Amino acid sequence: MSLFSIFNVAGSGMAAQSQRLNTVASNLANADSVASSPQAAYRSKEPLFSQIQQQSLAASGTGHAGDGADGGVQVVGVTESQAAIPSRYEPGNPLADANGYVYSSNVNPVDELVNMISASRSYQNNVEVMNTTKQLMLKTLTIGQ
Incomplete structure (x- = not known):
């Protein structure tokens, strides 16, 4: 894997x-939202x-096929949670159904905060990889001086 491809992997x-x-x-943002039916309630989403995988390196002339070089990561979609939608009895709520129930989102704020910290740390690690690679490239340029 060349130093330039490291930028592609970390960038992705x-x-x-x-x-x-x-x-x-x-x-x-939608953790405390309510709806008048379980179908209309907000469902937690996750990418x-x-x-x-890099294209065949042999075909591009830059290496050997089967090097196992990775090309990075991509988001292929976003899924909605299939967890149960909680309901609360609030007959005074304007969104209450005929039986007096409102349906809230199935977002767990604690799980989301853990997910946020994990994503933030992963992002920071990729920034650090890019910075280290840049420093290595700059040091390589100064070897001949």
């Missing part, structure tokens, strides 16, 4: 973690990641 990781952070922010 940063983009994926950024989307993960946006999803967490959306979940936390799905997939590994990107």
Whole structure:
């Protein structure tokens, strides 16, 4: 793996973690929302990641096929949680159904905060990889001086 491809891998990781952070922010923003039916209630969302494999290196002339070099990560979609939607008896709520129940989101704020910390740390690690790679490249340029 060349030093330049490290930027691609770390950059794709940063983009994926950024989307993960946006999803967490959306979940936390809707954690206290209520609806008049379970179908209309907000469901917690989570991104799905997939590994990107580099194209055949032999075909590009830059190496050997089967090097096992990774191309990074990508977000292939966002899933909704299938956890049960909690209901509360609030007959005075304007969104209450005919039986007096309102349905809240299935977002667990504690899980979302843990997810946020994990995504933030992963993003920071990818930034550190990019900075270290940049420093190595700059040191390599000064070897001949």
